[in-house]
Amino acid sequence: MKDQNTTARSKFLSLVLRHSPETIGLKLDEAGWARTDELLACLARSGRPTRLEELQRIVADNNKQRYSFSADGKRIRANQGHSIKVELGLEARRPPAVLYHGTATRFLDAIFHEGLNRQSRHHVHLSESQAVAAQVGSRHGKLAMLQVDAERMQGEGHVFYRSDNGVWLTDVVPARYLLKLAP
Ligand code: HQG
Numbered sequence: 001m002k003d004q005n006t007t008a009r010s011k012f013l014s015l016v017l018r019h020s021p022e023t024i025g026l027k028l029d030e031a032g033w034a035r036t037d038e039l040l041a042c043l044a045r046s047g048r049p050t051r052l053e054e055l056q057r058i059v060a061d062n063n064k065q066r067y068s069f070s071a072d073g074k075r076i077r078a079n080q081g082h083s084i085k086v087e088l089g090l091e092a093r094r095p096p097a098v099l100y101h102g103t104a105t106r107f108l109d110a111i112f113h114e115g116l117n118r119q120s121r122h123h124v125h126l127s128e129s130q131a132v133a134a135q136v137g138s139r140h141g142k143l144a145m146l147q148v149d150a151e152r153m154q155g156e157g158h159v160f161y162r163s164d165n166g167v168w169l170t171d172v173v174p175a176r177y178l179l180k181l182a183p
Contacts, residue, residue, distance in 0.1 A: 017078040032086035065165035080163035090161035095150035099126035102137020116173035123169035
């Protein structure tokens with residue numbers, strides 16, 4: 001069981017590595033990496049002293065593997081989900097035949113009108129499993145499950161990426177590739 005403290009620290013890590021590193025005076029490079037020692041120094045200066053071993057545990061135990069260390073451990077970044085501009089350097093990959101996107105029923109009219117958009121994120125996020133998509137969608141309200149014809153999308157020129165933690169990413173999903181599954 002994770003204690004509340006660990007969860008709060010992990011959420012704060014998301015905030016600084018994905019959205020606003022300046023909150024604690026941290027700088028990320030263009031690929032989203034922070035120096036591990038700088039991160040620890042910034043956390044301490046902002047009243048959140050964290051030992052390296054604690055940071056390593058947060059990264060290792062994160063339920064969605066949201067963060068990665070570089071191979072030498074000197075740098076750390078979020079695997080996806082940024083709102084600030086970063087170039088993760090992901091390579092285009094062939095997606096599975098179908099992917100899933102969970103959303104809220106109140107968004108469906110707009111989604112079937114204009115397609116799935118990336119909103120404040122870099123990409124539209126898609127899942128290989130309906131179970132994961134259901135969790136993602138339920139965060140927004142009453143769940144609606146969408147199936148994405150990823151194979152046809154790719155065949156028609158859409159590019160897909162897979163983040164280091166297994167989330168499928170693409171720029172936009174036009175409505176013609178979407179099928180709403182029965183609740
Ligand atoms: C919806 C979490 C109206 C979209 C999860 C979604 C994921 C539209 C919401 C990751 C729309 C955006 C991403 C349109 C899309 N009209 N609504 N045209 N197009 N939407 O949170 O996919 O915990 O930015 O369906 O696990 O829910 O952060 O995206 O409901 O991987 O690691 O607009 O966030 O990961 O919401 O979640 P979000 P998401 P983390």
